[in-house]
Amino acid sequence: MTEQIALALATREVVLAQARTLARQGRYGEAEQILRDLEPDVLVLDLLARIHAQQGRLGQADQCWAAAERLAPDIREIAEGRRRVASMRGGARRRRGRLVYRAGATAGLALTFALLVDTRVELGRLPTAPYVQPSHAPAQTMRPTAADLAGMDLRLSGVRARRRSGEITVTFTEGLFRDGVTLSSGGRTVLDALGARLRPYATRISVAVIGHTDDLTAAVGGDYADNLELGTLRATVVREVLRSAAGIPTTRFSVSSLGDVMPPFRGHGTADRARNRTVSLRISAAGEG
Template identity: 55%
Template sequence: MAGQSAPSLATRELALAQARTLARHGRYAEAEAILTDARRDAVPAVPLLDLLARVHAQQGRLDEADAAWAEAERLAPGGGEIAECRRRVARARARRTTRPAWPYAVALLAAALAAALVVVLLVPDRGEDDPSSPRAVPRPVRPSSSPDVLAEMDLGVPGAIVRRRPGELSVTFERGLFRDGVRFSRDGRAVLTALGERLRPYATRVSLTLIGHTDGRAVPPGRGYATNTELGTLRAAVVREFLHDGAGVPAGRVTVSSLGAAAALGGGGSPARNRTVDLRISAGGQA
């Protein structure tokens, strides 16, 4: 996150969440408009470029998809999945230009794109990753090898409260994870480290939704985030990066969100208790 201001990060996080939701419902033009605006207003980043490329590819705009992926590769060279996406696009374009019978070429193109992009819109909410780091490049989402992955998981660590619900695990914390702003407390870092160790064996088999909380007090000026919603989103993004680094959870399997003060615990609660993030864990790509 070095060299990137909090406002641009928060803007990008919110834009990615909105664009992903629209794209999943087939509203590609609206998703593209949001991503284009965010690309212009915020610091360029691999997650944003990757989602934009996937939206282009879903529309059959292969040249534009490849251009966006090429820019992402320049920011984070050596990323295997983006390189593979570009190879598949290149093969699809080659088939399109070499086959004389256009119906057959179109069929091949559609098949190639389906194979390459079947999980296109389940992947990209990766805004918190440093754009200069190869860690920002997403990994492919694959189905869980076991339908009972949630039943296998034991996330019971001191300081964490785990509840089993139909289709998901809910993890909350006895104390706030953050000392203030987006800086972890010592206990918060410790409990997340322990949780990450339990989560590591399942990191590529589950998806996470992280919900950032704040108290109901107005954000003081000069903090780098204008609203409680931005602060909550940043807290969720910081936890996502922590679990990505410490537990190997692919950033593309994690969605961040916040309702700011509207989701304050206990109708407002103590400031310390609301400096936290909740986790919702589901199997495969269902988060």
């Protein structure tokens, strides 16, 4: 059953990336169709809203964002999208119902929603994906408390662990990936070592994996639609390595991406770019992440 769930999650991530690519190409109908076959979590609803808005269907865009807002009320980009829709719909009413967002005004609308399919949310604000099925751990298994997590020994070469509010944020001093989605030998070594430290807690923790990239724009026609997709794929690779090394069930993971937004290292030099080809982790007690 665990392998079936892992396959379902991996398939979902590929489908979502495909929808982003179709939307960027202006193939909105096809993108919409495949999105409607997915569980409507925040990412799916936000992308659907942006597709609707890009085509002038402001009412439908607002409905999608409203649903996303109910799942994640604190994401600024969703609230901003609803605010812009309300403003534009108000302008349409003042013009006595003229279809100002179609035909001649399409360019203005496209500019307003230029962040289409670039779902970049602040680190930590994206909720645990609703489509991740709950684990059925034995009732006698004790969940780690905040104090237990604080005592977890993650002092490893190449690993930085910061503890706050019952959560451990893990970053890496060097990039985990050589390029694309290929782990460096050092990256695999540090992930294997981290997995060994996490193994005693495998059934009692949740791990959010957030993918990062450097600030170079993905090549047009290349292997990845954009840095957001590349970050998602990197997070998926790390999830699979940690799942194997630590024995953490797939259902205890969530995967997301920030692309080149809010990278672990702020510089733009060659060294910092290399270090940002990585992921960051948020480790919490199972059910609390």
